[in-house]
Amino acid sequence: MGHHRVKVFVRLRPSCRPSTAIHVDHAANTIRIDVQKQHGGGPPRPYNDQMVFPFDNVIQSSCQETVFDQCAKSVVEDILGGYNGTILTYGQTGSGKTYTMTGDTKAYAHRGIIPRAVERIFAEKVAKPEAGITVHVSYLEVYNEGIYDLLPQRRLASAVSLTAMEDNGLIEIKGLNKMHCSTEAEALKYFFEGERHRSVAPHTLNQMSSRSHCVFTLFVERHSGLRTLEEVTSCKLNLVDLAGLERLKRTEVGGQTKKEAMLINKSLSFLEQVVSHTLRFAALVMQKQRLSLEAYYLKSALHWADRAAVYALRQGTGHVPFRQSRLTTLLKDALGGNCKTVLIACAWAEDFFLDETISTLRFAQRVKYLKTSAIINKKPDDANIERKYVREISDLKQELALRDALTGRPSISYDDLTEETRSELRERIQAFLAEEAGIDSIPIENFKQVKELLCLFKEAQVSLRRELEKLLRDYGGGPDTFLNHPATDIEMNPGSTEGDDEEYVGELDTEGFHVGPVAPDDARPDLPPSPHAMVRALRSPELRYGDDTLLDYNKSPPIKAAPPDLWDLDLEERNEAFLEYKHNTEEGQIQEQELKTKTAELRMRKRSARELYTTVNNSKHEIADVKLLDSASKAGARVEFGNQAFDEQKYHLMQRFRVARSAYQRAFQELKEVKTNLELLQQEVRDCKQKLLESFYRWFETMSMYRGDMSKMEAFSSGSPAAVVSGPKQSVYKGDIDVGKVEAPLPASAGVVTGSKLGMTKSPGLNHEIVKGSVMVPQQQNKTRSKGGK
Ligand SMILES: Nc1ncnc2c1ncn2[C@@H]1O[C@H](COP(=O)(O)OP(=O)(O)OP(=O)(O)O)[C@@H](O)[C@H]1O
Numbered sequence: 001m002g003h004h005r006v007k008v009f010v011r012l013r014p015s016c017r018p019s020t021a022i023h024v025d026h027a028a029n030t031i032r033i034d035v036q037k038q039h040g041g042g043p044p045r046p047y048n049d050q051m052v053f054p055f056d057n058v059i060q061s062s063c064q065e066t067v068f069d070q071c072a073k074s075v076v077e078d079i080l081g082g083y084n085g086t087i088l089t090y091g092q093t094g095s096g097k098t099y100t101m102t103g104d105t106k107a108y109a110h111r112g113i114i115p116r117a118v119e120r121i122f123a124e125k126v127a128k129p130e131a132g133i134t135v136h137v138s139y140l141e142v143y144n145e146g147i148y149d150l151l152p153q154r155r156l157a158s159a160v161s162l163t164a165m166e167d168n169g170l171i172e173i174k175g176l177n178k179m180h181c182s183t184e185a186e187a188l189k190y191f192f193e194g195e196r197h198r199s200v201a202p203h204t205l206n207q208m209s210s211r212s213h214c215v216f217t218l219f220v221e222r223h224s225g226l227r228t229l230e231e232v233t234s235c236k237l238n239l240v241d242l243a244g245l246e247r248l249k250r251t252e253v254g255g256q257t258k259k260e261a262m263l264i265n266k267s268l269s270f271l272e273q274v275v276s277h278t279l280r281f282a283a284l285v286m287q288k289q290r291l292s293l294e295a296y297y298l299k300s301a302l303h304w305a306d307r308a309a310v311y312a313l314r315q316g317t318g319h320v321p322f323r324q325s326r327l328t329t330l331l332k333d334a335l336g337g338n339c340k341t342v343l344i345a346c347a348w349a350e351d352f353f354l355d356e357t358i359s360t361l362r363f364a365q366r367v368k369y370l371k372t373s374a375i376i377n378k379k380p381d382d383a384n385i386e387r388k389y390v391r392e393i394s395d396l397k398q399e400l401a402l403r404d405a406l407t408g409r410p411s412i413s414y415d416d417l418t419e420e421t422r423s424e425l426r427e428r429i430q431a432f433l434a435e436e437a438g439i440d441s442i443p444i445e446n447f448k449q450v451k452e453l454l455c456l457f458k459e460a461q462v463s464l465r466r467e468l469e470k471l472l473r474d475y476g477g478g479p480d481t482f483l484n485h486p487a488t489d490i491e492m493n494p495g496s497t498e499g500d501d502e503e504y505v506g507e508l509d510t511e512g513f514h515v516g517p518v519a520p521d522d523a524r525p526d527l528p529p530s531p532h533a534m535v536r537a538l539r540s541p542e543l544r545y546g547d548d549t550l551l552d553y554n555k556s557p558p559i560k561a562a563p564p565d566l567w568d569l570d571l572e573e574r575n576e577a578f579l580e581y582k583h584n585t586e587e588g589q590i591q592e593q594e595l596k597t598k599t600a601e602l603r604m605r606k607r608s609a610r611e612l613y614t615t616v617n618n619s620k621h622e623i624a625d626v627k628l629l630d631s632a633s634k635a636g637a638r639v640e641f642g643n644q645a646f647d648e649q650k651y652h653l654m655q656r657f658r659v660a661r662s663a664y665q666r667a668f669q670e671l672k673e674v675k676t677n678l679e680l681l682q683q684e685v686r687d688c689k690q691k692l693l694e695s696f697y698r699w700f701e702t703m704s705m706y707r708g709d710m711s712k713m714e715a716f717s718s719g720s721p722a723a724v725v726s727g728p729k730q731s732v733y734k735g736d737i738d739v740g741k742v743e744a745p746l747p748a749s750a751g752v753v754t755g756s757k758l759g760m761t762k763s764p765g766l767n768h769e770i771v772k773g774s775v776m777v778p779q780q781q782n783k784t785r786s787k788g789g790k
Helices: 063-079 097-101 114-126 184-197 256-290 292-305 308-313 326-330 352-365 383-405 419-432 447-474 479-483 531-539 564-568 571-584 586-632 649-703 710-717
Strands: 002-005 007-012 020-024 030-034 052-054 058-061 085-091 134-143 145-148 161-166 170-172 179-181 198-204 207-212 212-225 233-243 338-347 371-376 378-380 639-641 643-646 768-771 775-778
Touching: 007 179, 020 058, 020 479, 030 352, 052 058, 058 198, 058 371, 063 085, 063 114, 063 212, 063 233, 063 338, 085 097, 085 352, 085 639, 097 114, 097 233, 097 338, 114 134, 114 233, 134 161, 134 326, 145 326, 161 326, 170 326, 179 184, 179 710, 184 212, 212 326, 256 326, 256 352, 338 371, 371 710, 419 447, 419 775, 447 564, 571 586, 571 649, 586 649, 586 775
Parallel strands: 007 058, 007 338, 085 233, 085 338
Antiparallel strands: 002 371, 020 030, 030 052, 134 145, 134 179, 134 212, 161 170, 198 207, 212 233, 233 378, 639 643, 768 775
């Protein structure tokens, strides 16, 4: 990083009656002012009667071209070399600042620094096309302490002020338009467009007085032109035309123009303060470094300018208040940052304005002591880097092609997969997943293709899952129904825990009496249906969620080994017969009671199994979560414990894992035992059901047999089978009949009905009415078969 002093030039406005107090020494580049020739008042008196101001150059009666060559050209050349630059014009109102910066638009020869700088940059762009110079321009003004964009649209009264921000050590204006310019004419077009939008107003000293500080910026990017270099220089040239200092009594303005003048003076005085503070800070640093000679010079410069600054220097404070106005914020880089700066101080040469001229020269002299730290601004050349990678990729592809040719695989392509290839792969994957094609149908050629295949597999899985969820929703289930289906976790599921089938045993339903899941052992399918099979099944219209065919495949068909006579009855009659047996026979009551007890116990066991099952699954999920978190926390914060590095997060995860694992093991063990008991109990329940049905069938057969013998029928139906022992179907009871409980049959005429009517009044096979209390009334003998008969 190089330190560069700010270069200061003074341009005296041509005058027909120049002051005799002003003496320009062109050889020494100084201006001497003989203050004793001043008549009263005036600036603070120096210790002597002469003031000498040294500058880099004093320009008097020079043309615009000379001004550009002497003051601005070096900064513009530095821009092409990658340095940021700023050229400022400063001075009293009407002293020629705008003339110097913009020039006289009426004559080409009188064009100012801005058009000439634009011309020089585009000349370089044309001369060196290999450098790939790109130019953008922006134009803003600081008006009444607001920053306004002058491009591309006219600044409106309602326009919002922009914000100046510091980015990477440089001041940037947020939201400022930067217009790309391919040619000089284009850049000038934007410049003159901005000129038209500037705030100007007339007063006695200038008919076109600027009421704002204007900054025209050229952003220049330049490539090295060498294919090997991966850097590009990127810098900007600020061309600043400051508004002029105004003595209000001289300009005789009022209203809005007066207000503007006061704000202009205020912002310029902030600029002076910033310069003074910067010098004071520099002097402080030099003093500390014992650079007493330079400090002396600085202090002498400050002496004239700001005694308060010298006092503050003694106090040792070093803060420079750049942020106290928009102008000083904008000029921060120019006054001490990464920039090469030139100040052109414009002044009147007449006696009448000697006070203002001396003020201007003092300010300019102080600025001359400022130093900046300009560097060449480089940034990665994205285009060059891209070119390099494209070249490398092409080389690598050739290398691969060579290797494939040598290993006998010449047809492999390493280019990106086309949409056509991708859809072909998608179809193959669909066929493979639908088990219509084998694994060999999917080609595996290179890494890029494998990655694409994985993506397509994921895509297929996601779409399948979505379709399945939708179908399940349509059929009244939900995604959880499938996910929590026993088949998906067959190890952990204690069996069907929903809707205990045992509850239906002995109950009436639409298909006749329900006998529950007395299923053969091989009723359960070996494997759960695959998602594809489920989707296929769900797509078919005749299947519905809850059918035995799909999700309830655990259910088994009921036993149908009933006596043929029973199936001759219709549904209602069968149900009535079954109820009659269960409620009105001793044996039926005992068996039903036994079945109910067992069923209740089974239900209780299932409930506890269900709870254990939930615990096991929750523990499994917790373990899975912990594993997931563990893998995600590989880059977790590490905490130092003494000398030992300790992963705090991992510790907590380990704790969670241990708790979940022990809960899982405990519940799993208990679940295994419960499942064993459950299976035994289920078997017992099945036996009970079997027994109940068999004895019902026997009872029904006997009743059918005694159809004509009322007394036997009554005796039998009342639970006293001894009365019928001698009957022709004695063998039905297989020896478990209590012969001591025979009751005398009631007279056939007895028509008294006590208790509820439960009998088989519609039974064509039993031509009587059975009433609780053993009253029988013979009815019709021949009744036609019901619709349910077989
Ligand atoms: N060196 C010069 N040679 C010829 N004409 C000049 C010169 N300097 C200034 N002028 C003329 O003086 C008038 C005022 O100049 P200019 O507008 O540049 O002043 P200014 O410093 O920008 O004023 P303000 O601060 O009010 O905007 C213009 O008409 C301009 O042409």
